[in-house]
Every structure is written in structure tokens, then in C-alpha cells.
Amino acid sequence: MSESTDLDPQCYCPTSGIIDLLSRKYAMQTLCAVGALEPVRYGELETAFGDVSSSTLSARLEDLTGAGLLEREQYDEIPPRVEYRLSDDGEELCERLEPVLAWVRERES
Amino acid sequence: MSESTDLDPQCYCPTSGIIDLLSRKYAMQTLCAVGALEPVRYGELETAFGDVSSSTLSARLEDLTGAGLLEREQYDEIPPRVEYRLSDDGEELCERLEPVLAWVRERES
DNA sequence: CGGTATCCAAAGTGATACTG
DNA sequence: CAGTATCACTTTGGATACCG
Numbered sequence: 001m002s003e004s005t006d007l008d009p010q011c012y013c014p015t016s017g018i019i020d021l022l023s024r025k026y027a028m029q030t031l032c033a034v035g036a037l038e039p040v041r042y043g044e045l046e047t048a049f050g051d052v053s054s055s056t057l058s059a060r061l062e063d064l065t066g067a068g069l070l071e072r073e074q075y076d077e078i079p080p081r082v083e084y085r086l087s088d089d090g091e092e093l094c095e096r097l098e099p100v101l102a103w104v105r106e107r108e109s
Numbered sequence: 110m111s112e113s114t115d116l117d118p119q120c121y122c123p124t125s126g127i128i129d130l131l132s133r134k135y136a137m138q139t140l141c142a143v144g145a146l147e148p149v150r151y152g153e154l155e156t157a158f159g160d161v162s163s164s165t166l167s168a169r170l171e172d173l174t175g176a177g178l179l180e181r182e183q184y185d186e187i188p189p190r191v192e193y194r195l196s197d198d199g200e201e202l203c204e205r206l207e208p209v210l211a212w213v214r215e216r217e218s
Numbered sequence: 219c220g221g222t223a224t225c226c227a228a229a230g231t232g233a234t235a236c237t238g
Numbered sequence: 239c240a241g242t243a244t245c246a247c248t249t250t251g252g253a254t255a256c257c258g
Contacts, residue, residue, distance in 0.1 A: 023132040053232045099205040
């Protein structure tokens with residue numbers, strides 16, 4: 001009888017700003033790459049991905065930072081240096097996302 | 110010295126068919142909704158999401174089925190009945206994806 | 219019921235060029 | 239080094255109409 005106990009339609013978060021954000025290209029990979037490499041610089045990420053365009057990577061970093069998942073620290077040096085790392089929220093999400101990426105990696109290899 | 114032990118760039122799966130697939134609208138939610146409701150019919154999913162267009166939901170189900178993550182079974186009855194459920198791979202992925210969606214749900218509520 | 223076909227609008231992406 | 243600006247292009251999504 002208790003068949004529909006946990007089936008509130010809302011539980012599928014049909015619309016979600018964060019999901020939309022994570023659905024953009026390289027978004028999940030960027031979050032997890034920062035988690036793996038932090039503190040990490042822009043150029044390191046560009047190298048790690050290899051074929052991402054600077055405008056796309058830049059947009060993704062801004063998306064994630066704007067959503068409070070990454071923190072960006074800028075050092076006023078010459079040459080300029082910027083470091084990205086996970087925020088507390090970003091770390092929580094990254095922990096949950098990493099198994100997904102690991103599984104995909106495994107399955108596609 | 111062993112600083113770059115685990116930093117193979119490939120480990121970020123910069124390009125991935127499955128990630129691209131999961132990045133489409135309602136893809137992650139559809140996979141997990143099937144996991145929660147299986148066996149589930151097309152109409153139930155449409156109801157659960159509420160505002161998804163039939164062409165989009167249809168495309169997503171075909172994507173996921175084509176990727177081997179869902180199984181589609183059609184019964185030749187009147188009226189027609191179709192049931193979706195997770196494949197073994199779909200179940201593995203869903204298990205890993207569910208914590209992500211749960212966290213997002215929690216954070217946005 | 220469970221879709222598909224078509225067409226159009228919107229969003230996302232990348233190449234290129236340029237900057238503090 | 240770490241980006242941004244512009245713009246053309248591709249991909250995706252939704253509305254509508256229709257079908258087995």
C-alpha cells in the first residue's frame with residue numbers, strides 16, 4: 001500500500017540551476033579537475049584538457065565560481081597568478097561527482 | 110617528488126560520449142527517475158516532470174536506451190504499453206548519480 | 219498510449235583577435 | 239599569464255501537428 005511513499009515528483013528536480021550549470025561542456029570535469037589538482041592555475045587546466053577553447057574554459061570557471069562551487073584567488077604579481085580551489089560546497093559536490101566520472105572513465109576505456 | 114603520480118590528463122575524461130549525453134536536458138533526472146520508479150511508463154515520466162515536451166523526453170529516452178543505460182520493453186496490447194527500466198549499466202550509473210542529484214536537491218531547497 | 223516529424227528559436231561553443 | 243570580446247556556427251530544445 002505504501003507504494004508511493006517516496007515518489008514526490010519534485011524529487012527529480014526537473015529544473016535546477018546547478019544541474020543546468022553542470023550540463024555545460026567541461027563543467028563536471030572542471031569541477032573534479034580542480035578538486036584533484038587544487039590549488040590549480042588556469043593554464044594547468046587548459047593543458048589538462050588539451051582541446052578546450054579559452055573562452056569555454058573561462059566561461060566554465062566563471063559559472064562554477066559564480067555558483068559558489070569554486071574559489072578564485074588572484075595574486076598581484078608579475079606575471080599574474082590566479083589559483084582556483086574548491087569551496088566547501090564544491091568539495092561536497094565533487095565528492096559525489098567523482099564516482100560518476102570514474103565510472104564513465106572506466107566504461108569508456 | 111612524486112607530485113604528478115595521479116595526474117594523467119586523461120583522467121578528466123575531457124571528451125566523453127556518456128558525459129555529453131548526460132549533459133542534455135533532463136538526462137540525469139530521467140535516468141534516476143527511471144531508477145526510482147521502474148518499471149515506468151512514458152506517461153508517468155511525463156507527469157513526474159510536468160513541463161517537459163514530448164519530443165525532448167522522447168529524445169532523452171532514446172539517447173539513454175541507445176547508450177545501453179535503459180531497457181525498453183513494448184507490450185502489444187490495446188492500448189499500447191511500454192515500460193522502461195534500468196539496464197545493469199544504468200543501475201551502476203544511477204547509483205553514482207543519485208547522490209549528486211540528492212545533494213543538489215538539498216542545496217536548492 | 220506512446221510516441222515521431224517538422225520547423226523554428228534559443229542556447230552553447232569555438233576560432234580568432236586582442237588586453238591588463 | 240590569464241583571461242575577455244566578437245561573431246559565426248552548431249547543437250539543442252520546444253511548439254505544434256500528426257500517426258500506429
